[in-house]
Amino acid sequence: MLYPKPLFFLILENTVLYNFDEIIDRHHTGSLKWHYTDDTIALWVADMDFRAAQPILKTIERVVHHGILGYTKPTEALYQAIINWHGSRYGLALDKQHILFSHGVIPSLALMMRIFTEAGDAVLVNDPIYMPFMNKVRDNGRRLILSPLTEAEGRYQLDLADIEAKIIEHEVKLYLLCNPHNPGGRVWTVDELEALLVICKKHDVAIVSDEIHQDLTLSGHKFMPFLRVAKGYEHKVVSITSMTKTFNVAGIKSSMIFAKDEALIKKISQQQRLSDEHDLNLFAYEVMASAYEQGGEWLAQVLTYIEANIELVCRFLEQHLPNVKVMRPEASYLIWLDCSAYGQDDQTLYDQLRDAKVELSAGIQYGDEGHLRMRLNVACPKALLIEGLNRIYLAFSDIKSLSGR
Structure with a gap:
C-alpha cells in the first residue's frame, strides 16, 4: 500500500501537529553539524534536526516580505x-x-x-x-x-x-x-x-x-x-x-x-x-x-518526541551494549555515555565511531572527567537515530568489553 509523503506539519482544529520524523537533508547548506562529504550520521553538536516552529517561519517570511531590513x-x-x-x-x-x-x-x-x-x-x-x-x-x-x-x-x-x-x-x-x-x-x-x-x-x-x-x-x-x-x-x-x-x-x-x-x-x-x-x-x-x-505548542511536542528518543537509546543500549553506562538526562536532548568498557584511549574511542560513520562529541573535550565518555544528541528523526545506534553497535561489537576481561 502506498502512503502519501508526510507533510512537515498538519493543522487540526487550530492545533499544528508537527512531523519530527521528517528527514531534511542538511548537506551543502553550510551546516556545522552536517559538514560531511560521506554518509556519516551526525549525533554530536547541540543542534536539532527538526524544522523550526511554524510561527517562527511565518515571522521570518513576514519580515522578508516587508522588504526593508533596516x-x-x-x-x-x-x-x-x-x-x-x-x-x-x-x-x-x-x-x-x-x-x-x-x-x-x-x-x-x-x-x-x-x-x-x-x-x-x-x-x-x-x-x-x-x-x-x-x-x-x-x-x-x-x-x-x-x-x-x-x-x-x-x-x-x-x-x-x-x-x-x-x-x-x-x-x-x-x-x-x-x-x-x-x-x-x-x-x-x-x-x-x-x-x-x-x-x-x-x-x-x-x-x-x-x-x-x-x-x-x-x-x-x-x-x-x-x-x-x-x-x-x-x-x-x-x-x-x-x-x-x-x-x-x-x-x-x-x-x-x-x-x-x-x-x-x-x-x-x-x-x-x-x-x-x-x-x-x-x-x-x-x-x-x-x-x-507562539512557540509553546511546538516545544511541548518536540519534548515529547525527544523523551521517546531518549527512551529508545536507553532500551537499545541496555539490550545490545549493556556495558555502556547511560547517564539519563533530566534536561535537554544530550545523553552522556560512559564507554570506558570499550576503550582506554579517548582518540581511539572517537576514531572507532567515526570509522563506523557515526559522530558523537568526544567526552574529553568537556574536561578530564570526560575521559572515555561520549555525548550523544538524540534531537533527530527516529530513523536517523536508529541508524546511528546500529553503527555504534557495529563499532563496539567486535571489541571485547574491557569490563568482561
Whole structure:
C-alpha cells in the first residue's frame, strides 16, 4: 500500500501537529553539524534536526516580505513576551530593566569575566563542563580552577566541600554554573542551589548561571532560575539564557542577560556599549518575540518526541551494549555515555565511531572527567537515530568489553 509523503506539519482544529520524523537533508547548506562529504550520521553538536516552529517561519517570511531590513530595536511586545514566558513557567519576576540582550551565551560568559574579575583572578567551574566555560576563562587571562562533579546513582552531584575548599585555596572571585548541566543533563535542585549560594555569599564569590537548556527540562524535573534563590545577593548574580536552543534557531544569534541589581545592570550595559555588543539584528528580535508568544505548542511536542528518543537509546543500549553506562538526562536532548568498557584511549574511542560513520562529541573535550565518555544528541528523526545506534553497535561489537576481561 502506498502512503502519501508526510507533510512537515498538519493543522487540526487550530492545533499544528508537527512531523519530527521528517528527514531534511542538511548537506551543502553550510551546516556545522552536517559538514560531511560521506554518509556519516551526525549525533554530536547541540543542534536539532527538526524544522523550526511554524510561527517562527511565518515571522521570518513576514519580515522578508516587508522588504526593508533596516536598523531595529527591541519592542515593548518583545520585552513583555520574555517577561510572560519566564514568569509563567518558572516564577521568575522580571521587569524590562532586568533584561539585556547579547549575541550569545558564550560572548556573555566572556563579558562576565570583565564584570566580576580582573586579569589573573581565579574562576571556578565544574568538571565536566561545556568546553567554552574553560576556554573563555583561559582566553581572558583568568586562572581556571576546576571542581570535579561526583557521580552517585547515575547522576552528577555538586561536591560542595571541594567547591568551598577550592574557593578558599585559590581566592576565587567568580563561579560559573551550568544549570541545567551540559553534558550531564542535571537540573540542580533548589536545595543544591541554595547550598551553593551560602558558600558563595560566605566568600564573596559572584555567580553567573548559564540557563540556556532551561526550557528543555524533561518530565519529572523542575528547573529553578538561580535569580529566584539569590535574594539579598542580586548584586553578585547574573543569569544568561537564550531561546535558540529551545526552538532550534541557533543560526539566529541572540541571547539575554538577566540581572536585578541596578548598579550591576548599569555596569553590564556600560561594558556592552564599549564594543557595541548590546544590539541584535532584526531577525533575532522578531524570532525571539514569535517564539515566546507562539512557540509553546511546538516545544511541548518536540519534548515529547525527544523523551521517546531518549527512551529508545536507553532500551537499545541496555539490550545490545549493556556495558555502556547511560547517564539519563533530566534536561535537554544530550545523553552522556560512559564507554570506558570499550576503550582506554579517548582518540581511539572517537576514531572507532567515526570509522563506523557515526559522530558523537568526544567526552574529553568537556574536561578530564570526560575521559572515555561520549555525548550523544538524540534531537533527530527516529530513523536517523536508529541508524546511528546500529553503527555504534557495529563499532563496539567486535571489541571485547574491557569490563568482561
